[in-house]
Amino acid sequence: MDLNLKNKTAFISGSTSGIGYTTAKILLQEGMKVYINGRSQKNLKKSLDQLKKDVKGANVYGIKADFLDQKDVHKIVNKLEEVDVLINNVGIYTSKSFFETGIEIWEDQFYVNIMSGVTLCKHYLKGMINRNWGRIIFISSECSYIVPSDMISYSATKSAIHAVSRGISHMTKGTGVTSNVIVPGSTLSNGAEKFISEKAKSENKSAREIETNFFRNERQNSLLERFATTEEVANTIAYLCSPNSSATNGSVIKVDGGSSGGIF
Ligand SMILES: NC(=O)c1ccc[n+]([C@@H]2O[C@H](COP(=O)([O-])OP(=O)(O)OC[C@H]3O[C@@H](n4cnc5c(N)ncnc54)[C@H](OP(=O)(O)O)[C@@H]3O)[C@@H](O)[C@H]2O)c1
Structure with missing residues (x-):
């Protein structure tokens, strides 16, 4: 499917x-100009x-920028x-247990998970509205x-971004701009792969056994009963970026293999 995104520009934190x-x-692959981001120049390269x-x-x-540092966030908007x-x-x-989660952890997650999006939206939303098209x-x-x-x-912090x-x-x-939320379930990113292989090693089990036990014990509502691939999540994100998704606004789209349960 052509997502009609050629020559449009995206920033992905x-x-x-x-x-x-x-x-x-x-x-x-859809012909967009894309800006990627991370904290390390080496990883970026x-x-x-x-x-x-x-x-x-x-x-x-x-664009190298750490969302824990507001000065770095300003670097992004100055550059782009x-x-x-x-x-x-x-x-x-x-x-970590609730009792062991110190205020600094709450603050770091608040800044990275919520304020990153808030600060970027404060900068980019006006232009999108003026141009009568945009996707957040x-x-x-x-x-x-x-x-x-x-x-x-x-x-x-993740619940809070639904409200934002x-x-x-x-x-x-009344404009062509939309703002939506994607809800991934457990997804096989590099971090998740590392978590599984370390757990497999420490418990002397195979990665497959660790995955099966995780879905049996900790994600009982999962209908997929496996980690999603990053492609499975990114395909839905790409669709929401597209003009083809124009009637979806203010929505929450789950790509969680059913794990969050319920009907909403
Ligand atoms: N994977 C899952 O199972 C899962 C499930 C549900 C939701 N999610 C959500 O999906 C999103 C992506 O997760 P992921 O698992 O795909 O991520 P990931 O593979 O762990 O990647 C993390 C990325 O974020 C960058 N990063 C970390 N801290 C940063 C900071 N302070 N400032 C700027 N960049 C920073 C890292 O770059 P550098 O290390 O180079 O800085 C890296 O590019 C997250 O919001 C996560 O909460 C993930």
Whole structure:
């Protein structure tokens, strides 16, 4: 399917690996100009080189910025004046008991998971509205529904971005701009792969056994009963970036294999 995205510009936060990286690859294949982001120049170079190798003629650039540092966020908007598509993908988490989760962890997750998108939207939304076209996508998590007891702070920040996105969508009324949330389930990003292989090693089990037990014990509502690939999530993100998704605004789209349960 042609997503009608040729020559449009996208910025994807936290995209040197995982869901963000795969989304960048799909959008480049669609002929977009894509800006990827991460904290490390080395990772950025590696990802830019790989994308240029994988996608012939890729129009891809990197912006090094750490969303824990507001000064860095301003660097992004100084370097990149306008975008057609903004994907607020960056997200950090910890797996710790509620009692061990200190205020600094809550604050870091608040800044990276919520304020990254808020700050970028404050800059890019006006231009989108003036040009009467734009796409804003927030990447949430199944955890905003499940709220695992070792990830309460992360889950709270992910729930909060649903409110931010819905609020922003109200400001787009009558325009060609949309703001939506994607809810991935457990997805085989580099971080998840590392988690599985370390757990397999420490418990002397195969990666397959670890995955089966995870879905049996911790994601009982999952209908997929496996980790999604980053492509499975990124395909839905790419569709929401497209003009083809014009009637979807203020929405929450789950790509969680059923894991968050319920009917909403
Ligand atoms: N994977 C899952 O199972 C899953 C499930 C549900 C939701 N999600 C959500 O999906 C999004 C993407 O997750 P992922 O698992 O695909 O990510 P990932 O593979 O862990 O990638 C993280 C990316 O974010 C960058 N990053 C981390 N902290 C940053 C910061 N402070 N400032 C700028 N960049 C930063 C990293 O780049 P550098 O290291 O180069 O800085 C890297 O490019 C997140 O919002 C996550 O919460 C993931």
